[in-house]
Amino acid sequence: MKIILIICLVLFGYQYFSEKQKREQLSDQEVDSPTISQSINTFKTTTTKSNFSCDGRIHCSQMHSCEEATFFINNCPGTKMDGDNDGIPCEQQFC
Structure with missing residues (x-):
């Protein structure tokens, strides 16, 4: 009976930490991806x-x-x- 309890606890812990890692990866991706307002600002900048x-x-x-x-x-x-990083791009080709 104790072995079954230990196996259940191990499986529960594995699933918990696996889901926690997935949530952390998703939250990291959300931070790295631009927000809608940033995208709109970029669009305005590029078109004007x-x-x-x-x-x-x-x-x-x-x-x-x-x-x-x-x-x-x-x-x-x-x-x-x-x-x-001097603010001048493509110095050897164009600028």
């Missing part, structure tokens, strides 16, 4: 400032000009165009 828009491009090889690269690093999340 220039002819460029955030479309998922993040590398210099995907840009066509210094102006486009500058727009992307100033307005789009996750860009990888300013290796030395």
Whole structure:
């Protein structure tokens, strides 16, 4: 009888911690993902400032000009165009 009780407790503990880990991962994803208001602000920024828009491009090889690269690093999340963090993107290619 004690063995059955121990097995039940172990299974309950495993399920509890497994669900807890899933909840933590979901809450981390919610923090990392942009909110609706952030998305709207990005859309407003991209449509009012220039002819460029955030479309998922993040590398210099995907840009066509210094102006486009500058727009992307100033307005789009996750860009990888300013290796030395001086605010000037794609220095070897365009700027």
